[in-house]
Amino acid sequence: MSTPEYITALREKVGHQQLFLPSVTAVIVRDVPMGASVWEVPSTLLARRADTGDWAPVAGICEPGEDLAATAIREVKEEVGLDARVEALLGAGKVGPVTYANGDECMFMDTTLRLSVDPAAEPVVSDEENLEAGWFSVAHLPRSLSARHRLVIADGVAQLKHPTGFKPRVGYVKRTR
Template identity: 60%
Template sequence: MPIPDFVRALREKIGTDELWLPGVTAVIIRDVPEGAPITAVPEVLLVKRADNGQWTPVTGIADPGEEPHQTAVREAKEEVGLDIQVEALLGVGAVGPVTYPNGDVTRYMDTAVRCSVVGDSDEPVISDDENTEAAWFSIMHMPPMNPRFRLIVGDAVAQLRRPEGFRPRMGYVKRDRTR
């Protein structure tokens, strides 16, 4: 997995100790085309990660000074060769800790956004070594994945269908409401 240069420089100083980094999750949705059957549902683009074999939306680390929406656009181009635009904020929340195979430990402040493909083609092409596969999945038939990602995909469809009533999620951790 490519490690951003700025993270590599930090790791030289702190080793595998926990890092707090800005992350972005780009939930790329392909809506139901005009005139499709009433039973048709949107699709989501998922990638299968090379490091752990898990299916996820496109994710990435923001470069220093890079805005989250710019990170989403850059990561989609780098990982699946698609041009996208960010349509809506889905939420912000802390993720982790994540321990990588090399022992690095990281937590992320993740910004999740709903995106759509722009341009003539919406067929993904694996563009780097971060993922082994990329495919469109019906939101009703997604492969097994981290519950957080399922939640965010659901949020993306809810925001697409009812933008006027949607409120971005603040935090991904389920809180005890008895306190």
């Protein structure tokens, strides 16, 4: 599913004006199997977006009244065909503004969650939003992956490895000294 119907209805009234929308980014991290080499690192699931060609974690807009966890689980099923479980909150922050090819502008209040899937699960592209999907070693992520996505994937690995010491990120703003 691309643009939710309620957004299409809103666009009929407000045109290309900026919308502020709740969204979820689903960071799926697959840990190293027991007995693996000490050199192996976790992997993360990414999809290559049809609109930009960039690789990214699964993400989507919340439907009206939909819980954040339900949005993440729904988006993973819709985009890569996998059943997922929400494991942890990684952070929240503003993303955008984003201007789409048709001129629509959005600002997102994004909540990033770490999800898990069956360790043997393999993704399949199951909608028109993505061209392909696959597992990537966190040590060898695609060049087209954004800095924010690299950050939240690192947060997902940190939370997986050290859950009691992890503190969710508030804001995705670049810090300067």
